[in-house]
Amino acid sequence: MIISIASGKGGTGKTLVATSLALSLKDRERVQLVDCDVEEPNDHIFLKPVIKRSETVSIMVPRVNEDKCTFCGKCADVCAYNAIAVLPTNVLVFPHLCHGCGACSYLCPEKAISELGREIGVVEYGHSNGIAFVQGRLNIGETMPTPVIRKVKETAHHDGIVIVDISPGTSCPVVESIRDSDFCLLVTEPTPFGLNDLILAVETAKELEVHFGVVINRAGVGDVKVEEYCLREGIPVLLTIPLDIEIARLNSRGITLVEGMPQWQEPFLAFFDRVQKIIHERSSSLKR
């Protein structure tokens, strides 16, 4: 079962929910935590995993053999990303623009283009406290997180409970991370920014046809409009975490909520049971 944790707005508590959910479940289920926020992965700060293995993620970029090249310009014509420019006597390749689609090398009439891997990030595997752990990390200065996210997801387990922590926003990295989830938790805070971005996250989950529910963090901080919205739209609010300076302090020190305040384990387990129940209800209603 894959449960992804998204938010629209950043800093609402995705990592808090992901790490505390994983820790609450680890004695009951086989749990894997997958950090798909490859731009700013933070789960490792809280879980302090032992990393056993890492793998680089590369994009295949073209290398032109100018002895074979006739400077016909076909490669530049077919490149949708302007990553190749053909001049009268040489060819310029801009590796940072290349998406690695392979069209240029396949379509070169002289077979003058080979491909070379260019590292854009790494995927790391390890474990922490009985939890299997995978995270991706985009290299500094790189623009494309999606291939790193894909690699992270490809290598994640597909049995047990897989908890996927996602970057904020609603564009390509979020879409790539949420796809194929059985359920998506949307973590928000009860403020105008939280509500605005929650609505975007809801639209994203609907677009991807993934079932979802809401977690309200820092309840009491702003207004009641997030709750009103969820009620109006029939979106289940599955967990509410109050505004509490102690929780904020624990979080600032990289201590998970359920470790710092063990009384939270029970609410997290009950929360997981609600999620599981919704998944079962939805899948059986589909079968019927």
Next chain:
Amino acid sequence: MNEVVVLSGKGGTGKTSIVGSFAVLAKNKVLVDCDVDAADLHLLLQPAIREKHEFWSGQVAVIDGEKCTQCGLCQELCRFKAIEDFRVDAVLCEGCGFCSHVCPSEAITMKENLAGQWYISDTKYGLLVHARLGIAQENSGKLVAIVRQQARKMAEKLGFDYIISDGPPGIGCPVISSLSGANLALLVTEPTLSGIHDLERVLNVCRHFNVPALVCINKYDINENNTREIEHYCLSQKVEVAAHIPFDNVVTEAMVHGLPVVEYSRNGVSHQIEALWELVSKLRVR
């Protein structure tokens, strides 16, 4: 003209609240919201849209079922696994066009994609250029480049001194698009281990693109040990810590009222933000 971009790496550290306040404090500026996939600045500035433009971007492959002979070449060659059962998954398709070039029966065409909208708006604090990327769309970097370019055009035309942009979280495509060529990056962090970790990464991105940076520690009193750690780190990196803003729920209250905090209240938070703008506005980098 000086272009200041506010970034953070980690989301939710207070970028938009600070930019909203700069909107009140700065004269002769154009405001930009570069967080095109979860924009919030408009909630503080209440813009009246003056111009609305479509953002056409990227392409998506479309297979003509009549012409398709189901030879399977496209599926075999697509590296994004976007074609299955002779249908294109528009979300996975990266618009490279490889399939359309190789299809032996010319059954695949590339269609332009309406990926969002961008706006030029009036606010009571001045002009705002902002955008809305469609749900699940790509190319946020390109949309960011458009809003920045428009803001620059307006600022030049009006002879303004500043462009102030609210950046997206992270370090990837839209961040790089917001940052490259800017005169100054103001990095808003918070004294949490996550905030520090993410600050280091975004500062390295600024270095990579040769944009000078300043740091602002928001909610500095949540964990003063971590605040000191940020100060030490910044000292070691020769980056100035330009402000310490205390935690105060007045920031959220202002947001609930749809107002920038310096306009809503005259307390410690507002004084710190005013002092920060004083400093930022005086820097004439590059």
